[in-house]
Amino acid sequence: MKIYKFILIGILACVTLPRCTDDFTEINQNPSAISGDDISARYFITKSQVKLMAPDRYPYWRAHLIHADRYAGHFCFGHSSSWWSGELGYSYSGGYTDAAWDYFEGYTGTIVTFLQVTGDGGDRENPLAHATALVLKSLFYEYFSDTFGEIPYSETGQLDILLPKFDTHQAIYQGIINDLDAAMNAIGDATSTGETDEDLGENDLFYGGDLQKWKSLANTIKLRIALKALGAPGADFAQPAINEALSAPLLADEGDNALMSKDIEISQWNSAAYGDVWYNFGAGSDWTVSQEVINYLQNYDDPRLSKYAQPAVGGEITIPWPDSDDEALYLKRKNFILSALDAAGAVYTEASNENGESVISMDPDTFYVGQPVRLRGEMGNYARYDLFSKPAQYIIQNKGEEEPIAPEIVVxxxxxxxxxxxxxxxxxxxxxxxxxxxxxxxxxxxxxxxxxxxxxxxxxxxxxxxxxxxxxxxxxxxxxxxxxxxEGFHAWAVVRDLGYPASLADGVSDSDIFGFGDISGHYPQRMRYGTNAYSRNLDNLEVAIGRQGPDVQDTKLWWAE
CATH class of the missing domain: 1.20.120.840 (SusD-like, tetratrico peptide repeats domain)
Structure with a gap:
């Protein structure tokens, strides 16, 4: 009986996911029954989707929440209960940056395995399953390159190359479009990847194996990539790609959404959700919803407001007067926070206690109030947690309580x-x-x-x-x-590409209120490379930095120049 080299990887892709558990009942009872004939491509797609969209808590917290969601201007730290100031992430943190870099770099092994298993000569060669792998690869490299810029791409996965070169962002985008075209051509009119074990079926957490939806997904990603590239230096491929995308089926109706439902039982060390951060550490790890999100929804009577956020806790809230702040600075900082309440239309009263401190009274659980982004450390004294809205319970729902959790947004x-x-x-x-x-x-x-x-x-x-x-x-x-x-990664890209919301894209300038970070108050354009990029592949990295610009967070990416 031949044992294939990818069987173990396939099992690891599934044993931690409930959808795959039944498939392994017999294998668990009789491990010697595992052979190449028992493994198909469907055992690889689940892990490839989960590890891309909802990895374990370590990167989910440090890459997605600490960086992408906050750079996007959706969520805020820096309130009075937060462990961190609003400057976190804008000031370089080696540990948190490494978590993001290592997450992306580590995922390359997952997607390369799926590509190799299903590709020409692979142990489970299947051109249609390979097409879905190409789409996932495209999603991944869009995330990865939009976060750091130039990254290893074209030589990744080549066994004879130990230290892959860093490709230009332009070359990566061109390669993504080529892969998406290849995937769509391979799918053609097919509706599934095969029969019985060859059918991705429910192991495909996005579309249940429906290849025509995958084809529309690929085309929509192609349009997004091409529109970002439009106008960038050397992006001659952008307009033809836009024309092609607009002339072919795109995601069209409610049933076409590419979402990944959250497993309400799975361990946070296999796949995380926001609740895994929210409920495990007390209020120190909590975050609030930004002023931009709340005000755009509230000012235009957008009915998503209650779906995105909860009303501020409110009540009677004292803004302490720190010894470090004189009267003028206390008043300036306090009034800045009150201006956020005013902008949100909150009704409150203000009084002073015997210490001259401001005491705010606001009806409990009534008003939606967004927190200003990027507050410097000292502002945590003024940005009292109960003055601001938290994310809706559906978003931060804890696992194990038989309540639904907001899905991961793919496209x-x-x-x-x-x-x-x-x-x-x-x-x-x-x-x-x-x-x-x-x-x-x-x-x-x-x-x-x-x-x-x-x-x-x-x-x-x-x-x-x-x-x-x-x-x-x-x-x-x-x-x-x-x-x-x-979905902070793509929201962050919108701000960098199109410049809106302008209040985010313009950066910050008042050092009494905001944390400038290492980038002089500029809007972050990318993340710095991780330590492993320097220690393992320095020569190629230095070539990339020489082309792209300094390895700092305000160096603009190719498509944002």
Whole structure:
């Protein structure tokens, strides 16, 4: 009986995931029964999806939450109960940066295995399953390169190359488009990857093995990649790719959303959720919802507000007067926090206690208030935790309580329509931009369970619901950014690419209030390379830095120049 070299990897891809457990009942009872004939591509796709979209708690906390979600301007630290100031991540932290780099670098082994097993000459060669691997590879390298810039790409996975070169961002984007085209061509009219064990089926956590949805997903990613590249130096491939994408099926309706449902029982060390951070460490690890998110939703009567956030706890809250701050600085910092309450429309009263400290009274659990981003350490004294909104319970739901948890957003139908609207407004596509924009809004709201009647009311009455020829690109950018709530990597890319919300993209300038970090208050454009990039592949890394620019967080990526 021949034992294939990838069997162990395949088992590891599944044993920690409930959907795969039944497939291994016989194997668990009789390990000697495992042979090459028992393993198919479907045992590799699950791990490839989970480890990309919801890795274990270590990177999920340090890469996704500490960096991407906060760079995106969705979530904030720096409140009075937080362990960290709002400057965390804007000031370089070797440990947290390494966690992000190591997560991405480590995932290369997962996706390379899936590609090799299903590719030409692979132990489970299957061109259709290989097509899904190419789409996952494309998603991965979009994440990886948009986070750091130039990275090892074209030589990764070649066994005869120990130290792969770093490819230019332009070459990576061109390669992604080529892979997506190859995947779509391979799929053609096929609807599944095969029969019985050859069918990805329920092991495919995005689409249950439906290849036509994978094909539309690939095309939507292609459109997103090409629009980001449009106008960048040397991106001659962008316009043809946009034309091709717009002439082929894209994600179109509610059933096309690429989402990954959260397992409410799985260990945080196999796949994490926000609740694994929220409930394990007390209020020190908690975060609030940003002023930008709350105010954009609230100011335009967006019915997603209660789906995204909870009202501030409120009550009677004292803002202590620290010995380090004179009266002028105390008043400036206190009034800045109160201005956030005012901007949110919160109703409150202010009094002074015997120490001259401000005492705020605000009705409990009534007002949605967003916290300003990037507060310097001293502002934690003023940004009292109970003044600001936390994420909705659906987002931070703890595992093991039989309650649903918000899924991981991969690519949505909302994004598809908003991208099409963007292409038209930017003059590189044709059609009805407003129709796509409004469909994008509708789909974004349906995704979060908004009642259709509330959506209709928003569409009829909100000035944000229509493109009217004034600030149309800004509206599209804001809605793309909001639609990626809880998916910080792509929301961060929207801010860098299109410059909205401008309050984020413009950076910060008041050193009494904000933490400038290591980048003089500029908006972060990338993360610094991890320690392992320097210790393992220094020569190639230095070539990349020489092309791209200094290894600092405000060096712009190729498509953002």
């Amino acid at each position: 949505t139908t909302a994004e598809s329509h908003l991208l099409q609207a963007e292409a038209i407004v930017r003059g590189v596509g044709s059609g009805d931009a407003n129709a796509h924009y409004q469909m994008g809004l509708r789909q974004a709201m349906l995704l979060w369970g908004v009642d259709p009647a509330e959506i209709d009311d928003f569409m009829a009455n909100s000035s944000m619901a229509t493109l009217d020829g004034t600030n149309d690109l800004e509206k599209i950018a804001i809605q793309r950014w909001l639609a990626y709530y809880t």
